[in-house]
Amino acid sequence: MTYLGTQAEDLSSPSLPFRKICVVGAGSWGTALASVARSAGRETSIWGRDEATVEAINSRLENPKYLPGIPLPEGIRATTDIAEALDGAEAVLLVTPSRTLRDICLQMRPHLGKGVPIALCAKGIEAGTGCLLSEVASEILTDHQIGALSGPTFASETARGHLTAATIAFQFSYADRLDTASSPAARFAVSLGSDFFRPYISDDLVGVEVGGAIKNVIAIACGMMTGAGYAENTRAALIVRGMDEMKTLADVFGGRRETVTGLAGAGDLTLTCSSQTSRNMSLGVQLGRGIPREHCFDGKAVVVEGEVNSVSVMDLARRMKLEMPICECVYRILHQGADVKETFAEFWARPIEGERRGLSISIDRPVAAAVEITQ
Numbered sequence: 001m002t003y004l005g006t007q008a009e010d011l012s013s014p015s016l017p018f019r020k021i022c023v024v025g026a027g028s029w030g031t032a033l034a035s036v037a038r039s040a041g042r043e044t045s046i047w048g049r050d051e052a053t054v055e056a057i058n059s060r061l062e063n064p065k066y067l068p069g070i071p072l073p074e075g076i077r078a079t080t081d082i083a084e085a086l087d088g089a090e091a092v093l094l095v096t097p098s099r100t101l102r103d104i105c106l107q108m109r110p111h112l113g114k115g116v117p118i119a120l121c122a123k124g125i126e127a128g129t130g131c132l133l134s135e136v137a138s139e140i141l142t143d144h145q146i147g148a149l150s151g152p153t154f155a156s157e158t159a160r161g162h163l164t165a166a167t168i169a170f171q172f173s174y175a176d177r178l179d180t181a182s183s184p185a186a187r188f189a190v191s192l193g194s195d196f197f198r199p200y201i202s203d204d205l206v207g208v209e210v211g212g213a214i215k216n217v218i219a220i221a222c223g224m225m226t227g228a229g230y231a232e233n234t235r236a237a238l239i240v241r242g243m244d245e246m247k248t249l250a251d252v253f254g255g256r257r258e259t260v261t262g263l264a265g266a267g268d269l270t271l272t273c274s275s276q277t278s279r280n281m282s283l284g285v286q287l288g289r290g291i292p293r294e295h296c297f298d299g300k301a302v303v304v305e306g307e308v309n310s311v312s313v314m315d316l317a318r319r320m321k322l323e324m325p326i327c328e329c330v331y332r333i334l335h336q337g338a339d340v341k342e343t344f345a346e347f348w349a350r351p352i353e354g355e356r357r358g359l360s361i362s363i364d365r366p367v368a369a370a371v372e373i374t375q
């Protein structure tokens with residue numbers, strides 16, 4: 001058995017932390033992750049495009065735009081120069097919104113050190129192509145191992161040092177399986193782990209990415225129903241049926257169902273669907289209360305990944321003939337102007353079906369109608 005970290009007597013090969021980590025993206029999650037890396041003792045740089053934010057991180061140890069009032073540890077070096085940020089970095093956390101990923105990978109490419117692994121921290125599926133973000137990054141950064149960091153992690157809580165667990169997933173190469181401790185996932189884990197941040201390692205990159213992409217769409221649905229006045233029973237049902245939609249997509253991409261029940265699936269889904277700290281849930285609540293989209297968040301542009309991702313998810317679902325009824329409700333309300341209550345009433349009145357997908361059963365309602373059961 002290979003142990004990670006400092007249990008020296010059992011180490012077949014110690015998992016070495018990265019000396020320097022570069023965080024690309026100085027929004028709320030990028031800044032929180034820079035704080036995580038620095039608190040774990042890493043040399044840490046952060047790249048952001050906004051000069052005022054960069055200046056404030058360097059001079060006041062604060063990101064007033066995205067994490068106001070939360071002190072950052074000393075020693076994070078912020079810059080608007082991507083070459084400077086990446087100089088000497090042994091690993092990268094890429095933390096800009098999913099729609100920017102392709103462009104940012106192209107910007108990073110000339111400045112990355114040889115073989116530097118990259119953990120993607122955005123949650124989503126690329127619009128238009130239906131690609132997982134790791135597929136997009138791998139297409140551009142061909143010489144780099146690409147993984148993901150995901151889980152139930154509100155940036156403001158993590159940055160305040162609240163106990164937070166996350167999953168770091170990389171597909172394991174043959175060499176990684178022989179020497180797990182030297183794998184990028186293990187090295188990220190020991191590099192970021194601290195008294196408040198607890199990483200878990202996974203080799204199911206696809207499962208982790210699917211969880212992160214779908215949970216935001218389901219959180220919008222939970223918010224819509226909450227805002228429209230439905231109760232806790234309904235929200236719990238949506239969370240669990242939403243997990244079923246995650247499983248459907250994980251199956252198609254080749255992810256594992258057990259990952260869907262882990263931190264990056266059920267964990268993140270539960271967090272995001274239970275709190276209006278979530279921008280996705282909060283958007284749903286506002287729309288459910290009848291607030292027009294342009295007035296949500298007081299008219300400010302806020303990153304709501306589930307809003308754009310509902311389009312890519314429905315596009316995939318249609319092309320692959322997948323049943324994802326909750327994602328479809330969100331899509332119809334957000335992008336086709338459907339009414340929240342009417343849409344969810346139709347969703348609720350669908351024919352009775354097996355809880356498990358393999359159990360193919362469809363009963364038209366009212367129950368007196370024809371019953372078909374196939375196993």
Ligand SMILES: NC(=O)C1=CN([C@@H]2O[C@H](COP(=O)(O)OP(=O)(O)OC[C@H]3O[C@@H](n4cnc5c(N)ncnc54)[C@H](OP(=O)(O)O)[C@@H]3O)[C@@H](O)[C@H]2O)C=CC1
Pocket residue numbers: 025026027028029030048049050065066095096097098100104121122123124153154155156302303305
């Ligand atoms: N916040 C959270 O709790 C968590 C977020 N995530 C994920 O992390 C990703 C980033 O979200 P988050 O940090 O919260 O978002 P924020 O809205 O807090 O910040 C977005 C950041 O991205 C920058 N940005 C936007 N567009 C571009 C662009 N075209 N090129 C370069 N930089 C750009 C913004 O810069 P500028 O200020 O100049 O506009 C800003 O620094 C999302 O996919 C989200 O789902 C994951 C886990 C937790």
Ligand SMILES: O=C(CO)COP(=O)(O)O
Pocket residue numbers: 123151152153154155216219268271272277278279280281303304305
């Ligand atoms: O992904 C998140 C927590 O894990 C943040 O969720 P929101 O983007 O909905 O705020």
